[in-house]
Structures are given as C-alpha cells and as structure tokens.
Amino acid sequence: MDLLIEIQAFYEKINIMTILSLCLQQNECFVAIETDGKIIAHSMQIQPGETQGMVLVPFIQKAWQEVGCPPITVLIAPKGPGSFTSLRVVLAAAQGLSLAFPKAKVFAPTHFDVLNYVAKIYADNPCLVLIDSKKGDFYGQVFSKAGTETPLEYTIDEVKELLIDNPDLRVISDFNPPLDDLFDDRWIAFDKNLAACQIEFYKTSSLKETLEYQQFHPYYLHLPHYVKRKPI
Numbered sequence: 001m002d003l004l005i006e007i008q009a010f011y012e013k014i015n016i017m018t019i020l021s022l023c024l025q026q027n028e029c030f031v032a033i034e035t036d037g038k039i040i041a042h043s044m045q046i047q048p049g050e051t052q053g054m055v056l057v058p059f060i061q062k063a064w065q066e067v068g069c070p071p072i073t074v075l076i077a078p079k080g081p082g083s084f085t086s087l088r089v090v091l092a093a094a095q096g097l098s099l100a101f102p103k104a105k106v107f108a109p110t111h112f113d114v115l116n117y118v119a120k121i122y123a124d125n126p127c128l129v130l131i132d133s134k135k136g137d138f139y140g141q142v143f144s145k146a147g148t149e150t151p152l153e154y155t156i157d158e159v160k161e162l163l164i165d166n167p168d169l170r171v172i173s174d175f176n177p178p179l180d181d182l183f184d185d186r187w188i189a190f191d192k193n194l195a196a197c198q199i200e201f202y203k204t205s206s207l208k209e210t211l212e213y214q215q216f217h218p219y220y221l222h223l224p225h226y227v228k229r230k231p232i
Contacts, residue, residue: 017034018067018071019035020032020064021198022060022077023078023198024075024086024089026175027045030043032195033066042062042063042206052086052089053089053090071101074104074107074202077108078113079216105208105217107214108215109198109202114197114201117197117201120193125169127170128142128175129173131173131174137155137156138155138173139153139154140152140153159171160182169186170187170189177189
C-alpha cells in the first residue's frame with residue numbers, strides 16, 4: 001500500500017494525465033487506459049457462468065496495474081441506452097472509481113454518441129445508430145451534418161423505409177445486421193475497441209463541457225406508450 005501511495009504521488013507531482021475508459025457491450029467487456037500519451041486497450045468475452053459484475057472490476061484492475069497504477073484524472077463510461085444490467089454494472093463501477101479518484105473529471109457519453117463516433121471513422125455519411133431495445137424493436141438516433149435528431153423507437157420495417165428514403169444513410173449498431181439485402185452496403189461493421197474509441201471521442205468532443213455529460217447517471221428512453229410493452 002505504501003508503494004502504491006508513493007507511485008500515485010509521483011504521477012501527481014509530474015502532472016501526467018491518465019484517462020480510464022470502460023464499456024460493456026452485449027457479452028463483451030472493454031477497458032482502455034491512456035497515460036503519458038500512450039494507450040493500452042483490452043477486451044474480453046464474458047464466458048458462461050460469469051457475470052458482468054464478476055469480470056469488470058478485476059479486468060479494470062489488471063489494466064490499471066499494467067500501466068503502473070497512476071492516479072486517474074479522467075473517467076469515461078457510457079450511460080445508455082442499453083441493457084439495464086450492463087448500464088447498472090458499468091456505471092456502478094465508474095461511480096466507485098470516482099469516489100476513489102475524487103479529482104478525476106467525468107465523461108458519460110450516450111451509446112448513440114460513441115457508436116456515431118465509430119461510424120465516422122469508416123464513413124462521412126449521415127448515420128443511423130441503432131440500439132437493441134430487447135423488446136422486438138430498436139432505439140435509433142440519426143446523426144448528420146445538418147444536426148442530431150431526437151432518439152426514436154423503430155421497428156425493423158421502419159428502419160428499412162428510412163434507408164429507402166435516404167440512400168446516403170448508413171447504419172451502425174450493437175447487434176449483427178438482419179439478413180436482408182437492403183443492409184448489405186449500408187451496415188457499418190467495426191472491430192474497434194469501444195473503450196479506446198471513447199478516449200479519442202473525449203479528446204475531440206465539446207460534449208465533455210456539458211453538465212449532463214459530467215455525471216454517471218443512466219440514460220433511459222421512456223417513450224410514453226413504450227414502457228408498458230412486453231418483449232415480443
């Protein structure tokens with residue numbers, strides 16, 4: 001413990017920024033840390049018998065130790081929308097870390113923001129970001145040079161209609177594309193580490209100056225007619 005305190009005091013003295021980013025997406029866990037301009041990024045599949053809560057904190061600890069246990073100066077975790085369990089686990093971990101590193105700045109983008117940032121790496125087209133609602137349809141938000149539209153609820157048929165009406169529109173999501181020819185050239189497949197992408201997004205986005213992005217509070221979409229529906 002004394003050595004850890006000495007290490008953290010050294011990093012604070014030389015004023016090195018250390019950014020810790022975490023993300024849970026489906027059954028995959030992502031952690032990335034950037035310190036002194038160098039970044040490490042890891043991901044792991046959650047195995048049968050394991051839970052997200054079981055693997056996330058030890059995974060964070062392993063990555064943190066790999067870079068020498070510096071004090072964290074920026075904490076990043078997405079706030080949703082998405083799986084209730086994933087959001088609860090990742091935000092609880094981030095809130096706990098913010099207590100351990102009270103001087104750390106907080107950045108909590110939406111999953112829409114993060115996936116749109118990833119989409120821009122591959123194409124400059126307008127983009128529809130889709131999140132699986134787990135109720136038989138999807139949450140979606142359209143990003144374009146003209147601006148960002150309000151998130152909406154979409155059925156798969158409504159997504160198809162939107163793509164037909166907007167031939168430049170591309171799609172990125174947290175699930176595999178439906179088996180439909182319409183999506184073949186419109187779907188953005190990616191293999192990026194989402195935690196690492198969140199660090200790059202933080203460094204380029206003005207959203208970090210917005211108060212609602214400085215709090216680890218879950219972002220749920222409660223559309224009036226939607227919350228009482230049962231899964232299909």
